[in-house]
Amino acid sequence: MNQSEQQRILKTLNEHLANDTTADAGGIMRAPMSDFTCSKLFEQERDFFFRSVPLCMGLSSELPEPNTYWSDTSTGIPILMVRDADGRFQAYANVCRHRGSQVVPEGRGEKDRFSCPFHAWTYKNDGTLLTINKSHHFVNASTLDLPLIALPSAELHGSLWVRPTQGSPIDEDECLCGLEDDLLHWNLANHSYAGTQIIDARMNWKLVVDSFGEIYHLTVLHADTLASEVLGNVQTFDRFDTNLRMVFANPKFNLVRMLMPNSTTWPYKQITTTVYFLYPNVIMLVDAFGVDFIRILPLEDSPSKSRTIHTWYIEPKMQKRFEQNNMTYEDRLARFRDFVEKEDYTIGADIQVNAECGIQKEIVLGRNEPSLQHFHNVHRAGMGREQLQTMDI
Ligand code: FES
Numbered sequence: 001m002n003q004s005e006q007q008r009i010l011k012t013l014n015e016h017l018a019n020d021t022t023a024d025a026g027g028i029m030r031a032p033m034s035d036f037t038c039s040k041l042f043e044q045e046r047d048f049f050f051r052s053v054p055l056c057m058g059l060s061s062e063l064p065e066p067n068t069y070w071s072d073t074s075t076g077i078p079i080l081m082v083r084d085a086d087g088r089f090q091a092y093a094n095v096c097r098h099r100g101s102q103v104v105p106e107g108r109g110e111k112d113r114f115s116c117p118f119h120a121w122t123y124k125n126d127g128t129l130l131t132i133n134k135s136h137h138f139v140n141a142s143t144l145d146l147p148l149i150a151l152p153s154a155e156l157h158g159s160l161w162v163r164p165t166q167g168s169p170i171d172e173d174e175c176l177c178g179l180e181d182d183l184l185h186w187n188l189a190n191h192s193y194a195g196t197q198i199i200d201a202r203m204n205w206k207l208v209v210d211s212f213g214e215i216y217h218l219t220v221l222h223a224d225t226l227a228s229e230v231l232g233n234v235q236t237f238d239r240f241d242t243n244l245r246m247v248f249a250n251p252k253f254n255l256v257r258m259l260m261p262n263s264t265t266w267p268y269k270q271i272t273t274t275v276y277f278l279y280p281n282v283i284m285l286v287d288a289f290g291v292d293f294i295r296i297l298p299l300e301d302s303p304s305k306s307r308t309i310h311t312w313y314i315e316p317k318m319q320k321r322f323e324q325n326n327m328t329y330e331d332r333l334a335r336f337r338d339f340v341e342k343e344d345y346t347i348g349a350d351i352q353v354n355a356e357c358g359i360q361k362e363i364v365l366g367r368n369e370p371s372l373q374h375f376h377n378v379h380r381a382g383m384g385r386e387q388l389q390t391m392d393i
């Protein structure tokens with residue numbers, strides 16, 4: 001995101017605040033409530049979005065050094081991600097070529113080889129099968145050409161992408177859709193891993209995406225929590241093919257616009273939160289403290305349950321400030337969990353129940369909810385479904 005783009009966004013937010021307006025989708029849109037409950041749609045979603053499409057798994061500091069690894073099963077496919085001895089990011093199906101056991105347990109760590117817990121076949125972090133335990137008993141050879149199955153993977157400007165099943169290589173344009181400048185600007189690769197937490201909810205995974213996709217609800221649902229940190233119902237909206245970017249203002253924005261007439265000197269990062277939706281299931285928030293990276297996944301193969309994996313990466317300059325002020329990373333994670341779990345996901349679980357009882361057929365996405373309109377339509381495009389139309393009302 002270059003200077004002139006930041007200026008354009010600040011100017012737009014300033015106009016919205018001065019005129020009591022916000023980003024306008026140009027009309028309202030109706031979406032079927034059965035999208036949150038339909039098991040046939042859910043199976044198609046799982047096979048496409050969580051098997052075929054490249055997924056953004058996290059930022060580069062998940063694998064901070066050569067010979068580090070990260071084993072993840074949250075997509076439903078066991079994925080082993082490594083940074084090899086040369087610092088290259090690689091991903092494999094975490095499935096032993098012998099009898100199919102998971103080779104590396106869930107978690108992160110430092111290792112350059114992995115021994116399967118079943119019969120101790122050992123793989124190197126470039127995927128090759130190094131040794132077969134008691135190979136002279138097993139086969140008439142010291143080893144076999146049975147490497148871990150490589151999955152398409154790419155490290156793109158500080159972000160880690162994996163296609164969870166074998167397929168074509170990852171295409172940067174397909175993943176970032178024009179957000180390259182933004183990712184470069186934020187220096188994502190320099191942000192340090194600060195912690196991860198899991199929040200399970202009884203609501204469809206798309207309802208979770210929706211809950212992060214607008215701030216119309218901010219001054220109502222989060223009146224006693226988040227509303228003191230972000231200004232409600234004021235945002236910009238820009239689409240980048242399947243991805244999107246929205247920018248929110250925080251209370252300092254109002255102070256700055258009153259005290260500093262020259263908007264070119266406004267400190268963008270101190271007065272805004274920049275939010276990205278990275279197709280198909282990631283919300284990424286960038287603010288002065290760092291990056292909140294939110295992966296949203298179905299849980300237990302059910303359209304009614306979801307798992308949110310929230311990882312926080314701290315901005316390099318903020319680490320010292322945290323230490324000086326005796327703030328802990330755990331406190332910051334807990335604060336996020338608190339309002340998301342008690343507020344957003346409590347409402348979301350109610351919506352799920354209401355969708356399941358089928359009494360109401362549709363929801364309405366407002367002019368001031370452009371990100372939700374965008375998400376529902378890129379989701380539909382992925383499923384080969386007809387686009388929902390906006391109605392100029
Ligand atoms: S299944 Fe892995 S060594 Fe046998």
Ligand SMILES: [Fe+2]
Binds near residue numbers: 217221
């Ligand atoms: Fe919320």
